[in-house]
Amino acid sequence: MALEQLSDVVQRCQALPSDSYTAEDHDIFTIAGRSCIEEGNSAQVLSIVLDEKNQDMVRCMGWNLLPPLIPVLLKKEDKNLPQCLAIFNHLIQTCRPKELLIGLLEQLEQDDPDTIAESLHLLLSPLQKVLLCLGSRKPSSLGMTLSSVLDQVAKLPLPRTKEQEEDDVFSLCRCCTDLTDFVRPFVDEARQNLLTTKTHSEDIDKTTAGQDEMEDELATELLKFCMKTLSHPLLEVQLWDPDTLPVSPLRMFATEILETLRAIGESLPSLVYQPLLRRKQVPGFLEEEVRYPKESLASLAHLVFVHHLAADTFPSVFSPVFSLRCTMEHILLLLSRTEDFRIQKGLELYEKSLVRVEDGSLPADLLEIKTFLTVPQNLVKVMTICPRHDLRTRGLKVFQLSVDKFDTEAKYRFFQYMLKTSNHSGVEGYIIKNIKNQIDIALQPGNSNTWFEGVHLLPLLRKVLILPDGPETDLLQYLDRIMESLNLLRYLVIRDKVTENQTGIWTELYKIEDSFMKPLRVGINMSRAHYERELHNTMEAKKKKKAKEEESVLSVSVGDEKLPSMTSESQIQALHSALHTFDMIESVLVRIEELVQVKDDP
């Protein structure tokens, strides 16, 4: 039936000039043609399509046959495959590029990952052919195509391990390779354009409209493409180094993207250092921030500095401190959200940037730059609440590394800042330990400075040797901080001779006794009494076996965690644990008091 209809309309149109085909002719051809293919009569359709007499018609209407063809081509085992492939190839050669483009792009839209990957693999090559035939419309069509392609790629699951990349079960890697092949001729063209433009400056000269504009447009579309891929998939996948994975399609893909950027005239240093460089406004149809999305630049910085892609073309003249200042912006971006891969990349980039700087060399005025304060704050979040243990540990390591790079005054101010803003007992404790180390260094011969002994130390100590809520401070919640403060105090009392008083601790001691040691004593006694009472009550309740029925009025925190309602056995254990903690705090406090006494009576 369909075949007859098709034959009829074809015969009819053979006699007509192509501009007088009616809408009805189009419709019949389309519907009948599609049905024939779907019904398996592709051989007949092939002969119609190849017939010399029908070429005008094929040129006008042939592209409508694409929708049923492509599923056949994707299925691969279909017995009609050879004929359909032949029809397909002929259509690509014959039909108008503009219409073919629409038809092909429609077929890209798929839902399940397998089909997506297969249709990309199938269609990228014909799309390329079609685009290369377009004249002035090429850049915008290329842009549209790349946008659709990347939307499809975004639906594919990402490999998460080296093995998954090798296996490439969902064909993401193959898609990336296909994509590289796809853009290659356009990149070459853009590169050629660049070589022939009149000026060499970064501003694209708009002397001649038309040709120049088109060249600019091509570069602009490729730039959009690169920026998009830097975000996805490149930011989200883990790249493996050549030692770990010698053949890595993803690493190849990333390298090609960087090469494409160079080909269109983008300077890698300008891109990664962009946060600090005031780029000249490029007159064009994209605003600067849209043109260079921050996330893409952060991804780029990671590729350049952590994976050393394009390392041999990156100038080795920039100062490490300047480099650090720029990358802090990228690091801030990466550390501001909670996805594992972003945090990992943020930490890696931070570490790489810090390692290039000498210890104790970063000056205090860097702390006037906002990122030098906000990045540590984000780092604290990673160290304290990131669910992954390895990232928390790494975060702490990078945190200490960053502290080590500051000079003495900067360390001082940084510690002040962190004590004021971190609001976390563990972090504060860690800072206090650092302060102790700095004091220890300052007291060594030849290292004396005004920050960790001398004039500035006491104001800092006053912020350390306090109880946040006086005698009512929750000792368990603030345990880390309190223990480190006590350790610091004990250290000072032992290390600094009363006759020398280099740190000023001895003249300050009577104040410290009033503001810290005495309230702490009171607090310990109060807490101990309270917990002993609770212990007693709980044990009584347990004896009466009413534990399960009674509402627990007691809320217990051990360390930082508030424990869920427990069995009375667990409650008792927790209470004992708390009491041991108070003993521990008290023992250090008593030791300090002893030491102070000894100094008083030699």
Place this chain on the structure above:
Amino acid sequence: MAAEPTREWSDEQLKSDDLPKKDVIKFIQDNAAHSFLNEHKLLGNIKNVAKTAKKEQLIIAYNQLFESKRFKGTDPVEEVTEQVKAVKIEEKPKEVKTEVVDEGPPKYTKSVLKKGDKTNFPKKGDTVSCWYTGTLEDGTVFDTNIPTAARKKKQTKPLSFKVGMGRVIRGWDEGLLTMSKGETARLEIEPEWAYGKKGLPDSKIPPNAKLIFEVELVAVD
């Protein structure tokens, strides 16, 4: 300085049991120099001091205070304490202008290979563009932006950056400021003004490397 304190009690009053130790301690603490208190073990909480000090000791101390006149404010230590109290540490980091400290002789040398126009010298903040080649002392080329024959097809541009702003290694910042447009010079830069003790990890530049650059200054904006 405040007027000298006067004796409140006579010897007999001091010895009397009616006069509590605490009062004597308080007086001495209020009026004696810090070092005096320290020597006589009268520092700290009055109650504690009262527990450890005998009345006789206190009387001796009291008398010694007036004999030696070591009152508050006579101690050099106190002055320091006062100064420490007076120091205001601002919470916000101040506007610290990093001044260039004269560290001695420049840590690079320059030999002119081709003279420039001797009129267009870059100032701090100007954008300069240059072609360059960087080598280590052993001759290894670690970096260059000059198109070689093989690279002719690829578009290469001279490196552009703002000079004198600490964006590049110090040897470059200092060296380029002495060059004029069109000049080609050989800069031999000591590690202190290059990449120092760290070198450039993951590149050809090892720690403590002296770097040799041949630089052509093509443009100054």
